[in-house]
Amino acid sequence: MTGPPSSPLLSVKHAVPPPRPAAVRRKRLHDGLRAAREARLCAVVAPAGWGKTTLLAQWAREPEQRLCTAWVSLDRSDDEPVRFWAYALTALSALDATVSARALAALSAPAVDPVTVAVPTLLNDLAAISAQYVLVLDDVHVLHDRQVWEGLEFLLEYLPPSLRVVMAGRADPALPLARLRARGQLAEIRADDLRFTxxxxxxxxxxxxxxxxxxxxxxxxxxxxxxxxxxxxxxxxxxxxxxxxxxxxxxxxxxxxxxxxxxxxxxxxxLDPAQLDLLVRMSVLRRLSGPLCDAVLGRSGSAGILRNLEQASLFVAALDPARRWYRCHSLLRDVLRRELEATDPDAVPLLLGRAADWYAAEGRTDEAVRLLIAARDIARAMALLRSSQAWFFESGAAAVYLRLGEEAVAAGGPPDAEVYVMLAYAAVLSGRFDRVRHWCDAADPFVGDRTPPVDGWRSARALLLTMRAAYGHEEGDRSSADLVEGARAVQLEADAGRPGYVLARAALASAYMRAGRYEDAVALLTDAWQRPSRALLPTPALLQTAGLVALNRLQVGDVEVAKEVCDEVSATADAVEGAWGEAAASSVTWLRLVQGRLARSRGDLILARSRLRGAVRLADVWGRDLELVRALSSLAEVELAAGDRRGAREAATRAREVADAAPIRPLAAAELQAVETRLGRGAVRAARRLGRLHEDLTDRELSVLQALSGPATQRDISAALFLSVNTVKGYTKSLYRKLGTSSRRDAVERGRALGLV
Structure with a gap:
């Protein structure tokens, strides 16, 4: 389990910029910012050059603010959810490690949306503290990603008093400002306020x-x-x-x-020639340091020049107290960049390329790739993506890899089979399953027998086919394609010593399970699980495979084997869920579902309820409707067995809502129908006992009544219950007679009054 990628720039992005020489303290605005702490959001909005950053940095360095202000300086590379929240949460952790430790850990989990897990976790931890903090987000106008803004909107909607947010930018944040303003939750400082008296x-x-x-x-x-x-x-x-x-x-x-x-x-x-030369040629970069400038310009002494420019107030500002990093004011930088492009346009890609080399040597592969793309050196960018897969994936930066790869391809990158395959894999890890299909399709024409194998796999095509089988089709649009692709992947991935051997078989087993071929799935999984190479699987993949083994074993009645598999990985699953919380959803949902069902079969209703409630939460986070319906149906069974009819009905009702909104497989539909029938049968017995119902309803009549309570037509009901339309009409007439009603609406209302729906 690893966290977001470490970064030599991380500290400078979190540093409150030091006082600028000759800066003027503006008491009226500082007083306004102090008052703004009563609002959930303070928006500081004005064009470039109005002193937004200078004002906020001065304010954040005041004695009463210094120890309670977290700061993030944003740039375009932060316009990605995992990266953005990694920086924001790390800034908060510097004030109080307990505030964001769990949310930060959740970010490292694969295939989970930060808005779904990390932000709610942060809110829960903030609600548990009495301290008051401020998070300053500078230059928010560089953020355009919809998920980033959704996360910020969610944060502000439920923000406890322990945190207030300040956003500075050149344009209004992409948030419902009117709503916040109407609620008295917004403070604003705009250009008219920033105007010097x-x-x-x-x-x-x-x-x-x-x-x-x-x-x-x-x-x-x-x-x-x-x-x-x-x-x-x-x-x-x-x-x-x-x-x-x-x-x-x-x-x-x-x-x-x-x-x-x-x-x-x-x-x-x-300016003297050395100062002007540095500013003009380094205008290609947003952040400057002495070593970086020396490497790009091919000389020494740049740190002194930067220091002198700052001290002379020549539109160069330090970004950290140690004055290792600087930035040139955006207005001046724009002028200088235009000057460079007009006088020496060929220098721009050369300078960007040298900067990329420096960042690569410093271990900042992501920044190096960005600069190569900016330099239009797409071939080198693709080559670096190809050779640095491990750097991204092992440091939890799959979403960054996906974003950079897509930018490189969009910029005209040559077809690259290995990069395309790894973009599909990055999409899997970052939960972008729509992009998995896209990149599998893109890679398909270029992946052949001579394509270099990916680490852990014998065949690049086997990996491609495995991803296709597991993630390359919509739930309701699979037909038999995943079976064909999975079988071909198994055939190609024949080296049992590689983890790809296990994963290919797990993907085909999943396809078998979707097709109801549980015995075939068990045979494949038994072979894969016995191979020593499973120990080489990443922990999330190991746990997901174990859950798949246990689920299929339970389905064919091998209860003891299912229990053995769960017990074997139980400690690992607990550790992963303890570290990641609900972000462990894709890893442990199947295991928790099986553990809950096993506990129910042993009569341990307390453990069963705990495991199944956990499975419901995890399946919800994972976004898998099938698993959610199965977990809710199982929970309804346990609640019913424990005598909590209300809890059982709530679980079953939610399961029905999910099932009606999305296609689910026959097995899940049958499990839900069974528990709904049992709930209805109990209500029928109670109604008969109390004299409120004079004739029993059959199981089919109960099923039809429950279906009538939703929006489904009779044709929809007939398809869901595998009955003809005329048969459904017959059951409906019988229902009306037994309930003493003459319409669908009256029948449903009568059924609700009796507790039948």
Whole structure:
């Protein structure tokens, strides 16, 4: 079990930026931020150059805020759910490890949506503490992923008083701000609020420019910059040391706000050649450090240049207290990048490529791939993806691999069989089963006998076919394709010493189980489970395979063998669920279902209820309707056996709602029908005993009555119960007579009154 990928940039992304030289403290805004702590969300929204980050960094460093503020500086690479929440949760863990430890562990589980598990876990842990924290998310305008925003919306909807969130960006967060505003849960700081007052603008000019303007010139400067922080700073830089500040102010015009000509002539021309060269050529990168700049520029001394630029307030800001990392203001960086592209366009890919080499050497493979894609060196990006699969998958970054691979292919990457197969595998691990089908289809024409095998497999095609058989078809659209693909995978993956041997057989066994061929599934799984190579399986795959073995053994009546398999992996399953919580859903749901049913067969209703309630929660998280219906049906049986008819009816009712909303297999439908019938039969006996029902209902009549309580037509009911439409009509007439009603609505209402539905 591993966590999200470690990162040498992790600490700098979590560091509150240190105080900027010549920054002006703006008490009115600090007071507003303190008041905003009463709101669930404080949105700081303004275009570039209005001082959002400077304000929040100053505020976060105030004594009363320093120990309770978690900070995340975002960039485009964070626009992916697992990566985003890894950074957010790690920032919170620096304040209180108990707040996010369980949620962080959940992120490392395969095939689970962070919104489903990690965010609710975080909310539960936050609700259990009395401390009050603030999470600052800077530059949220770079986030576009729908799942990221869904997670943030969910967080804010149920946020306890122990946490407040501050978001800074150039555009409104993709959240229901109107609803939050109407509830009094939103505080806002916008460009009009960030606009410098006359007094503040005079103070900033004096701090940066080194001299104070006469009142008339100060007023003129304020009017022409409209209190815009970046414009004020540029004006101060342009006159610093000139001895004629009033004359410089008089030359300002409104269109200077667009700053290109102004920056080039008034500020950049005053830099020494080494400073200007570094800023222009390093404009291809958002974050800068001395070693990185040295590697890209092929020289030494960059750390000193960056330090001098920051100290001179030349639009370079430190990102961490140790001043190892810096960023150039986005406005200046845009100007510099355009200058570089205009004067030396061939340098851009070269510089990006060198930066990619540096990141790769530093162990940041993901950043290296991003830079290669940005450099349009797609062949190298694909090669790095091909050679670094283990780095991504072993560090829990399958979703990052999938995102980068899709970007590389979209950018014109050449067909690559191995990368395509691994993109399908990454989609499996990250729960993107729709993308599994896509990448299996993409890989199919290019995977042949000579395609290099993936680690743990004898055949790349066997892996492809295994993924197709297990995940490559919709539940209601499988026909026999998964059987054919699974059988071919088993034929190809013949080396029993590789874990692929076990996985190929598990996939075909799953297809057999879906087809109701349990004896065939057991034969395959018996062979696979006895192979020593199963010990080489990743823990989640081992537990899922064990659950499959136990479930099929139980289905054919091999109760003792099913129990032996569960007992063999019980400690491992407990450890995984203890570490991941409900995020262990894909690993242990089958095991918990079998354990619950085994306990029920032994008469241990307390353990059975505990295991099956757990199986219901896990199946819900896993998003598997079939397993959810089976777990709920089994739980209803146990509740009924324990005498809790209300609990049994609640479980059965929910199972019916799930079953009616999605196609489920005949076995699950039969299990649900059986428990519904038993529930109805008990209610019939009670109604007869109390004299409220004068004639017994048959099992079929009960089934029809329960089906009538939903939206199904008579034709739908006939198909679900494997009866003709005329037979259903006959049962319906009999029901009306026995219940003393004359319509479907009255029959259902009478049935509910008697506890039959």
């Amino acid at each position: 006359l007094e503040e603008s005079a103070d900033l000019f004096a701090a940066v420019g080194g001299s104070r303007l006469p009142p008339a010139s100060a007023a003129q400067l304020w009017e022409r910059t409209e209190g815009w922080a970046a414009g004020l700073q540029l004006a101060a830089l342009s006159v610093r040391g000139s001895g004629e500040p009033e004359a410089a102010v008089s030359r300002l015009r409104g269109d200077d706000r667009h700053i290109l000509d102004y920056l080039a002539t008034e500020v950049l021309d005053r």
